[in-house]
Amino acid sequence: xxxxxxxxxxxxxxxxxxxxxxxRDGFSVASLTAISSLAGVxxxxxxxxxxxxxxxxxxxEEAAAERLDRIVTAHEGAVGNALQLLxxxxxxxxxxxxxxxxxxxxxxxxxxxxxxxxxxxxRQWHQWVEGALKRAxxxxxxxxxxxxxxxxxxxxxxxxxxxxxxxxxxxxxxxxITRFWQLLLPRLAAASVLGDLVAAxxxxx
Amino acid sequence: xxxxxxxxxxxxxxxxxxxxxxxRDGFSVASLTAISSLAGVxxxxxxxxxxxxxxxxxxxEEAAAERLDRIVTAHEGAVGNALQLLxxxxxxxxxxxxxxxxxxxxxxxxxxxxxxxxxxxxRQWHQWVEGALKRAxxxxxxxxxxxxxxxxxxxxxxxxxxxxxxxxxxxxxxxxITRFWQLLLPRLAAASVLGDLVAAxxxxx
Numbered sequence: 001x002x003x004x005x006x007x008x009x010x011x012x013x014x015x016x017x018x019x020x021x022x023x024r025d026g027f028s029v030a031s032l033t034a035i036s037s038l039a040g041v042x043x044x045x046x047x048x049x050x051x052x053x054x055x056x057x058x059x060x061e062e063a064a065a066e067r068l069d070r071i072v073t074a075h076e077g078a079v080g081n082a083l084q085l086l087x088x089x090x091x092x093x094x095x096x097x098x099x100x101x102x103x104x105x106x107x108x109x110x111x112x113x114x115x116x117x118x119x120x121x122x123r124q125w126h127q128w129v130e131g132a133l134k135r136a137x138x139x140x141x142x143x144x145x146x147x148x149x150x151x152x153x154x155x156x157x158x159x160x161x162x163x164x165x166x167x168x169x170x171x172x173x174x175x176x177i178t179r180f181w182q183l184l185l186p187r188l189a190a191a192s193v194l195g196d197l198v199a200a201x202x203x204x205x
Numbered sequence: 206x207x208x209x210x211x212x213x214x215x216x217x218x219x220x221x222x223x224x225x226x227x228x229r230d231g232f233s234v235a236s237l238t239a240i241s242s243l244a245g246v247x248x249x250x251x252x253x254x255x256x257x258x259x260x261x262x263x264x265x266e267e268a269a270a271e272r273l274d275r276i277v278t279a280h281e282g283a284v285g286n287a288l289q290l291l292x293x294x295x296x297x298x299x300x301x302x303x304x305x306x307x308x309x310x311x312x313x314x315x316x317x318x319x320x321x322x323x324x325x326x327x328r329q330w331h332q333w334v335e336g337a338l339k340r341a342x343x344x345x346x347x348x349x350x351x352x353x354x355x356x357x358x359x360x361x362x363x364x365x366x367x368x369x370x371x372x373x374x375x376x377x378x379x380x381x382i383t384r385f386w387q388l389l390l391p392r393l394a395a396a397s398v399l400g401d402l403v404a405a406x407x408x409x410x
Contacts, residue, residue, distance in 0.1 A: 026319040028233030111368055114231040119372035149384045153362055156369060156376070156385070160361030163316055163368050167324035171361070179354045180361070187392040 011049050013039040015063050018056045019105040027057060027109065057109050064106020064121055071096060072128045082136035083189055084202050086129065087181050090158060091201040093125075094172045097162055107162055126155045141193045150188060174200070216254050218244040220268050223261040224310040232262060232314065262314050269311020269326055276301060277333045287341035288394055289407050291334065292386050295363060296406040298330075299377045302367055312367055331360045346398045355393060379405070 017039035021030045032053060036046040050056045075089050097104050110121040133147035133154075142150075157180060164171035181199035189197055222244035226235045237258060241251040255261045280294050302309050315326040338352035338359075347355075362385060369376035386404035394402055 026233065026317075028231065029319070111371065112231075113371040114234070119369075122369060122372060145388065150388060152376075152381060153385045153388050156365030157358055157362040158365070159368055160364035163364055164324075164327060164361060166316060166318040167327060171357075176357060180358045183350065183355060183358050183389075183392060187388060 007049075010039070010041055010045060011059075012063075014041065014046055014049055014056070015059050016102055019060050019102045022057070022060070022105050022109070023101055027053070027112065032056075054115075057115065060102060061106045061109050061120060064103045064110075065124060067096070067100065067103045067106070068093070068121060068124055072125075080196070081139050081141045081193060082132045083141050083185070083193070084197055086132040086136070086154070087185075087197065087199060088201045089128075089132070090154075090181075091174060091177055093158070094161065094177050095174070097165070098169065098172055104162075111159075111163075122155070122159065125158070126151060129154050129158075141190050143188055143190050145188055154184075212254075215244070215246055215250060216264075217268075219246065219251055219254055219261070220264050221307055224265050224307045227262070227265070227310050227314070228306055232258070232317065237261075259320075262320065265307060266311045266314050266325060269308045269315075270329060272301070272305065272308045272311070273298070273326060273329055277330075285401070286344050286346045286398060287337045288346050288390070288398070289402055291337040291341070291359070292390075292402065292404060293406045294333075294337070295359075295386075296379060296382055298363070299366065299382050300379070302370070303374065303377055309367075316364075316368075327360070327364065330363070331356060334359050334363075346395050348393055348395050350393055359389075 014035065017035045018030070020038060021035045025031075025034070030053065032046055033043060035056070036043050039046070050059065071092055072089055075085050075092065078085075078088075097107070107121050109115060110118055112118055130147060130151035133142070133151050136142045137147050161171050161176060161180075170176060178200040185197050185199055186194060219240065222240045223235070225243060226240045230236075230239070235258065237251055238248060240261070241248050244251070255264065276297055277294055280290055280297065283290075283293075302312070312326050314320060315323055317323055335352060335356035338347070338356050341347045342352050366376050366381060366385075375381060383405040390402050390404055391399060
């Protein structure tokens with residue numbers, strides 16, 4: 001049991017090191033030696049857990065998918081309506097993308113067109129955003145807009161904020177995301193709820 | 206003169222081949238031999254024009270910057286107000302990104318955080334979008350929104366459409382961009398001009 005736990009920790013350390021080295025050097029240039037050395041394990045230990053660099057990349061994306069899942073489920077049921085849920089979750093995602101290298105690099109790997117089976121995290125986020133907007137529609141808090149069409153624009157904008165962050169962290173700041181919602185909410189929300197919605201997120205950060 | 210012209214054509218062919226091979230294989234994996242062979246020239250000819258693969262990437266980005274400049278200036282003065290100008294130009298950019306591998310790969314290279322001096326094309330596009338919105342503000346066709354704040358969200362969304370296109374071309378389709386403007390224009394435009402604005406672009410495509 002202790003042995004299994006240690007193996008699990010080593011695996012997690014390798015995933016985090018891989019994300020850090022991919023982030024710094026780029027996936028193609030990243031060396032397995034740099035990754036194992038950063039994790040404080042031998043090359044042999046790395047190869048025990050991962051068959052190849054591509055396998056490590058898949059595991060980083062997988063770990064990021066689990067984190068994304070935790071982020072979107074954390075808010076469910078916690079707030080009044082699904083539009084506020086969407087706003088809160090987007091703020092949370094932006095903050096975690098800034099803080100968590102595994103989540104961030106997972107998204108980067110997911111948009112790498114040369115890798116096979118790409119786009120997984122974007123599809124996961126898109127599906128969740130569309131679901132939240134459909135729920136908002138059922139709750140009667142949406143203005144005369146179509147959930148599917150709004151979802152595409154929201155996913156495009158959040159993707160843009162995440163991509164542009166590599167140029168300047170301000171793109172993923174609380175202020176930028178708040179301004180985005182200040183722009184969009186008056187168009188999205190039914191007049192009856194607009195006054196109650198908090199573009200900056202309804203929980204204290 | 207004929208010799209100079211031929212040299213210029215070879216250079217352009219190499220830039221296009223480089224973009225094509227970067228697009229297919231990724232920058233890090235792309236080989237100079239594949240690039241020169243696709244351009245139909247010798248490795249020696251490639252090295253006559255470009256010192257390295259990084260130099261080729263810089264030239265692809267430079268060529269894309271010139272194309273972007275031509276796209277944004279092509280519409281100036283052609284339509285009634287600056288909001289419609291912004292809509293038309295965004296449609297044109299989306300179409301050209303789909304068709305023109307040099308423009309598309311220029312943007313991809315520009316967002317590669319491992320390359321030095323990245324982000325050039327995004328800054329160029331951001332600057333232009335902000336300028337167009339400031340002009341719309343002076344023309345009195347903006348609703349009560351701030352040009353700078355709108356510009357950030359428009360740039361983020363267009364960046365997202367461009368990035369997500371690698372997963373599915375529909376993200377950069379005329380339909381997707383039209384829906385984005387259908388969503389945003391009622392929030393951006395003064396009531397006096399909203400009825401005249403065409404989210405699908407005001408020129409026949």
